[in-house]
Amino acid sequence: MIVIEAEGLKKNFGNVKALRGISFEVKRGEIFGFLGPNGAGKTTTVRILTCILKPDSGKARINGYDVVRDTLKAKQSIGVLPEVSNAYPDLTAWQNIMLIASLYGMRRSEAEARANELLKEFGIHERKDAKVRGFSKGMKQRLMLSMALISDPEIIFLDEPTSGLDVQSARMIREKILEIANERKTVFLTSHNMDEVNLLCDRVAIVNKGKIVTIDTPERLKSRVGGNVAIEVSFGDKVVLNLENAERFGNKYVIYTTNPYKTICEVVDFARKSGTKMISINTRTPTLEDAFLKLLEMER
Amino acid sequence: MKCLAIAKKDIVMYYLKGPVVIFGILLPLFLFLAFWIGRNLPLNFLIAGLISMTVFFASTSVSPVIAPWEGQMRTLERLLTCPISTTTIVFGDILASITFGIGISIVPLLLALGFGLMLNPVIIPAIILAAFCFSCLGLLFSAYPTNLPSTIMMISSLIRFPLIFISGIFIPIQELPAWGKTISMLSPLTYFTDIVRVSLGMSSFLPLYLDFIILAGFSIGFLALAIKLHEHALLRRL
Ligand SMILES: Nc1ncnc2c1ncn2[C@@H]1O[C@H](COP(=O)(O)OP(=O)(O)OP(=O)(O)O)[C@@H](O)[C@H]1O
Numbered sequence: 063m064i065v066i067e068a069e070g071l072k073k074n075f076g077n078v079k080a081l082r083g084i085s086f087e088v089k090r091g092e093i094f095g096f097l098g099p100n101g102a103g104k105t106t107t108v109r110i111l112t113c114i115l116k117p118d119s120g121k122a123r124i125n126g127y128d129v130v131r132d133t134l135k136a137k138q139s140i141g142v143l144p145e146v147s148n149a150y151p152d153l154t155a156w157q158n159i160m161l162i163a164s165l166y167g168m169r170r171s172e173a174e175a176r177a178n179e180l181l182k183e184f185g186i187h188e189r190k191d192a193k194v195r196g197f198s199k200g201m202k203q204r205l206m207l208s209m210a211l212i213s214d215p216e217i218i219f220l221d222e223p224t225s226g227l228d229v230q231s232a233r234m235i236r237e238k239i240l241e242i243a244n245e246r247k248t249v250f251l252t253s254h255n256m257d258e259v260n261l262l263c264d265r266v267a268i269v270n271k272g273k274i275v276t277i278d279t280p281e282r283l284k285s286r287v288g289g290n291v292a293i294e295v296s297f298g299d300k301v302v303l304n305l306e307n308a309e310r311f312g313n314k315y316v317i318y319t320t321n322p323y324k325t326i327c328e329v330v331d332f333a334r335k336s337g338t339k340m341i342s343i344n345t346r347t348p349t350l351e352d353a354f355l356k357l358l359e360m361e362r
Numbered sequence: 363m364k365c366l367a368i369a370k371k372d373i374v375m376y377y378l379k380g381p382v383v384i385f386g387i388l389l390p391l392f393l394f395l396a397f398w399i400g401r402n403l404p405l406n407f408l409i410a411g412l413i414s415m416t417v418f419f420a421s422t423s424v425s426p427v428i429a430p431w432e433g434q435m436r437t438l439e440r441l442l443t444c445p446i447s448t449t450t451i452v453f454g455d456i457l458a459s460i461t462f463g464i465g466i467s468i469v470p471l472l473l474a475l476g477f478g479l480m481l482n483p484v485i486i487p488a489i490i491l492a493a494f495c496f497s498c499l500g501l502l503f504s505a506y507p508t509n510l511p512s513t514i515m516m517i518s519s520l521i522r523f524p525l526i527f528i529s530g531i532f533i534p535i536q537e538l539p540a541w542g543k544t545i546s547m548l549s550p551l552t553y554f555t556d557i558v559r560v561s562l563g564m565s566s567f568l569p570l571y572l573d574f575i576i577l578a579g580f581s582i583g584f585l586a587l588a589i590k591l592h593e594h595a596l597l598r599r600l
């Protein structure tokens with residue numbers, strides 16, 4: 063069953079073309095990653111899907127409800143953690159979470175039970191009666207996630223939920239995301255952290271300049287770089303290495319290959335012939351980051 | 363019900379903010395003292411002026427700062443993703459503002475009773491209606507989509523001060539020249555002041571029922587306009 067549908071979404075801000083036709087579908091129970099460089103249009107897409115912005119053209123549906131025409135119904139089934147947003151600083155954690163519960167029309171007893179459960183799970187229950195003003199960044203973000211989950215939503219939008227957090231807070235949030243998906247709920251996740259996306263997502267859309275470059279599973283995206291082994295070589299000087307599937311990063315090259323022995327010989331030959339010093343060489347498996355960079359380069 | 367939750371949040375967040383206290387409580391007090399000292403005016407005239415001014419300033423001080431502050435604190439997007447309409451948000455904000463206006467108005471009312479003045483109970487529905495009307499007016503001040511509360515405070519002062527002077531608080535309408543009377547008819551505060559003066563035993567300029575009807579008319583107009591303008595303005599604050 064398809065629960066998030068975007069069809070040719072376009073959005074301009076003055077002269078800036080933020081979205082130039084975004085289309086995709088997300089199935090129930092999926093963790094769907096949205097990956098792209100700064101300014102690609104990720105947050106704009108999230109804001110349209112969460113009924114904050116209206117698209118200039120195109121359609122979007124949440125649980126079958128049109129985000130422009132059936133706004134309240136669409137909003138009722140989602141939980142949102144916006145990219146930059148705060149809880150009310152002069153309200154306590156408890157007051158903040160109960161405010162959201164009331165706005166979703168939850169019954170008081172049900173809301174209290176769930177709030178207690180969430181705050182305990184995220185380790186902020188002892189501080190529930192303290193004003194949010196004094197919370198650390200990680201505590202604030204964990205509270206924001208509790209607020210997003212209080213209504214037990216079918217679909218959850220998380221816009222860079224772990225950016226800028228310490229390892230512990232980030233891990234807590236990631237574990238919760240997996241748990242949510244296990245309950246057959248749908249998660250829409252934007253992130254700059256490739257490991258996170260690789261670990262969590264069932265499918266990933268790569269966006270750039272307001273368009274979708276590709277949508278695929280992390281595994282298949284990784285295999286698209288042109289080989290199952292990545293060889294990293296750094297040279298002492300700036301050199302031009304002409305090998306198939308070689309990507310340059312300053313004085314460093316990454317070469318994707320299915321025949322590492324042959325490629326390493328070629329690299330060593332090259333170093334010997336051109337007289338450049340080879341500082342290091344190592345092999346690893348391609349990462350999602352490799353795929354991401356490669357696909358964005360092909361776009362240019 | 364959802365607007366009650368919004369109003370509760372507004373009360374905890376905004377009642378004690380500096381500009382709200384300064385413009386809502388201290389300013390009418392200072393204006394009153396400046397108006398009183400060194401003059402020999404009848405007590406009921408003075409207290410009528412104090413009541414009008416207090417209700418007016420108190421009711422217009424909470425509602426305009428909410429939206430710019432929510433934009434600046436970045437709490438607005440979270441609020442807008444909840445399944446509520448702009449109308450619910452506007453009603454919640456107005457409820458918080460009315461409560462402030464009515465609460466503060468108790469002070470000059472007690473003062474009047476303390477001085478042994480007789481108060482006609484018609485003043486109670488008048489204060490409630492006026493607090494509603496001025497709260498809606500206050501929301502219009504923040505329809506300009508800036509996230510700087512200070513800009514909104516400036517806009518609201520620019521509008522509130524002239525209104526104070528044309529509303530028969532310092533000079534009774536009856537004593538104004540014809541053009542002055544015409545101008546004063548544009549201010550909703552005129553009608554409230556008229557009712558307050560009657561309830562303190564002075565003569566009214568318009569029949570009471572007309573004062574109430576016009577005040578209600580202003581309220582509905584302001585409310586409809588505020589909802590319409592905020593529907594656009596809220597999104598531009600993100
Ligand atoms: N409210 C706005 N007004 C004007 N321009 C905007 C607005 N919101 C977004 N933009 C522009 O639209 C483009 C897409 O922005 P968006 O925030 O969607 O990117 P993003 O992919 O979320 O980036 P990031 O990774 O930095 O969060 C950018 O060029 C941005 O400057």
Ligand SMILES: [Mg+2]
Pocket residue numbers: 104105106145221
């Ligand atoms: Mg973003």
